[in-house]
Amino acid sequence: MSTMLIRGGTVVSATGRGAADVLVDGETIVAVLAPGSTVLGHDLAASVDTVIDATGKYVIPGGIDAHTHMELPFGGTAAIDTFETGTIAAAWGGTTSIIDFAVQTAGQKVFDGLAAWHEKAGGNCAIDYGFHQIVGGVDADSLDALPKLIDEGITSYKMFMAYPGVFYADDAQILRAMQVAAEHGLMTMMHAENGPAIDVLVAQLLEQGKTDPYYHGVARAWQMEEEATHRAIMLAHLTGAPLYVVHVSAKQAVEQLAAARDRGQNVFGETCPQYLYLSLEEQLGAVSEKYGAFEGAKWVCSTPLRSRAEGHQDHMWQSLRTNDLQMVSTDHCPFCMKGQKELGLGDFSKIPNGIGSIEHRMDLMYQGVVTGELTLERWVEITSTTPARMFGLYGKKGVIAPGADADIVVYDPNGHTSIGMPVDENGNPTGKKHHMNMDHAAWEGFEIDGKVDTVISRGLVVIQDDQFHGRAGHGQYLRRGLSQYLV
Ligand code: DUC
Ligand code: ZN
Ligand code: ZN
Numbered sequence: 001m002s003t004m005l006i007r008g009g010t011v012v013s014a015t016g017r018g019a020a021d022v023l024v025d026g027e028t029i030v031a032v033l034a035p036g037s038t039v040l041g042h043d044l045a046a047s048v049d050t051v052i053d054a055t056g057k058y059v060i061p062g063g064i065d066a067h068t069h070m071e072l073p074f075g076g077t078a079a080i081d082t083f084e085t086g087t088i089a090a091a092w093g094g095t096t097s098i099i100d101f102a103v104q105t106a107g108q109k110v111f112d113g114l115a116a117w118h119e120k121a122g123g124n125c126a127i128d129y130g131f132h133q134i135v136g137g138v139d140a141d142s143l144d145a146l147p148k149l150i151d152e153g154i155t156s157y158k159m160f161m162a163y164p165g166v167f168y169a170d171d172a173q174i175l176r177a178m179q180v181a182a183e184h185g186l187m188t189m190m191h192a193e194n195g196p197a198i199d200v201l202v203a204q205l206l207e208q209g210k211t212d213p214y215y216h217g218v219a220r221a222w223q224m225e226e227e228a229t230h231r232a233i234m235l236a237h238l239t240g241a242p243l244y245v246v247h248v249s250a251k252q253a254v255e256q257l258a259a260a261r262d263r264g265q266n267v268f269g270e271t272c273p274q275y276l277y278l279s280l281e282e283q284l285g286a287v288s289e290k291y292g293a294f295e296g297a298k299w300v301c302s303t304p305l306r307s308r309a310e311g312h313q314d315h316m317w318q319s320l321r322t323n324d325l326q327m328v329s330t331d332h333c334p335f336c337m338k339g340q341k342e343l344g345l346g347d348f349s350k351i352p353n354g355i356g357s358i359e360h361r362m363d364l365m366y367q368g369v370v371t372g373e374l375t376l377e378r379w380v381e382i383t384s385t386t387p388a389r390m391f392g393l394y395g396k397k398g399v400i401a402p403g404a405d406a407d408i409v410v411y412d413p414n415g416h417t418s419i420g421m422p423v424d425e426n427g428n429p430t431g432k433k434h435h436m437n438m439d440h441a442a443w444e445g446f447e448i449d450g451k452v453d454t455v456i457s458r459g460l461v462v463i464q465d466d467q468f469h470g471r472a473g474h475g476q477y478l479r480r481g482l483s484q485y486l487v
Pocket of ligand 1: 074333
């Protein structure tokens with residue numbers, strides 16, 4: 001077992017910051033020491049195998065992205081990042097654990113869907129990974145499987161109030177699943193949009209010749225998100241099921257969550273970087289020389305990017321500060337323009353839904369610290385500590401403390417990160433490039449006043465000196481406990 005000392009840095013947790021040295025033995029943090037401490041010897045640096053100098057830098061628990069979709073089949077194609085490429089990109093960005101969504105579709109056995117996800121991920125991940133279970137077909141069989149997932153280390157499952165004919169669950173199905181979940185302490189995750197009503201609006205817009213990506217955002221109006229969020233909260237209230245609403249983008253949906261929390265309900269919400277920074281007007285409505293108004297396809301995702309004029313983005317930042325929203329995940333679901341997003345040329349409803357952000361989440365949220373939207377501690381909390389607690393990983397993940405896995409990021413506040421992949425007229429990259437599989441950058445031109453310096457995954461240095469030192473297969477499957485926010 002090798003030993004490592006990360007010294008000279010400022011250790012930041014969800015509750016505070018302070019100068020401290022971190023000692024790692026093998027895969028585990030064994031001590032957090034006051035600088036100059038001699039409790040473990042007079043020259044600890046001389047007696048360890050590796051010393052990492054974190055002077056002037058922050059030392060934080062590795063990021064946890066609790067919402068990713070590697071290789072997700074969607075809209076006649078599949079998300080382009082494999083577990084290998086997606087987890088390597090995650091590591092580059094300071095994320096050391098992901099929770100991906102195993103998929104069960106209607107008519108399929110839950111455990112067959114889960115086995116397929118283990119097959120895709122096993123031996124291929126560069127960082128640790130866990131699963132939530134998508135239940136795309138709520139029936140007697142899947143209801144029976146739900147509690148058994150807990151023994152597999154899966155303590156959360158997701159249903160969709162959107163996508164009729166694909167993943168959609170109706171109110172009766174949701175009620176039944178929540179009854180089972182409430183009994184066993186499973187977290188119900190909800191994609192809260194009124195899918196049947198949205199489909200009517202989509203058909204009407206297409207009939208009117210409104211086929212550009214912009215209309216994806218028009219069809220998926222905020223009222224559709226607020227209404228579904230309210231309905232999910234009411235069904236959760238009735239059944240006593242804890243509820244976690246994914247990818248919240250509408251300020252009115254947050255108001256529903258806040259009201260439920262004020263009533264004392266176990267209701268939680270995540271948002272994603274795209275709902276904090278991007279908008280209906282600027283991205284979905286973008287026009288470029290190469291793609292014309294189809295440029296906006298790069299940002300077609302659901303829930304959709306919302307109108308900046310309506311103030312949703314500012315409200316998301318505020319809600320993260322006030323804890324009306326508890327955490328930030330990416331909903332990483334990348335598709336290339338070529339051959340994938342292009343499926344929706346002339347019909348926005350055929351554009352595969354998703355944006356790739358796994359590599360940029362820690363940086364984009366750190367920029368919120370720079371601009372005064374978040375404190376340093378809140379940054380750590382919403383990107384690592386809360387995701388760990390929410391999904392039963394805390395203690396092992398989400399904290400720098402003796403006994404925790406040595407998942408550590410050294411972050412340089414004096415560094416700089418330019419995001420993007422400029423291309424020549426033939427589409428060939430001419431400069432800096434991200435490590436996700438997509439052929440474009442959804443975050444082109446974003447500048448971050450900070451930089452991921454060193455990333456350690458269970459004691460292994462995976463990123464250092466702008467090089468990837470890890471390997472696919474290092475990442476282990478995470479068996480999760482029940483949510484640690486529930487009593
Ligand atoms: N939303 C997306 O944008 N992509 C995948 C599935 C989803 O709900
Ligand atoms: Zn979703
Ligand atoms: Zn998703």
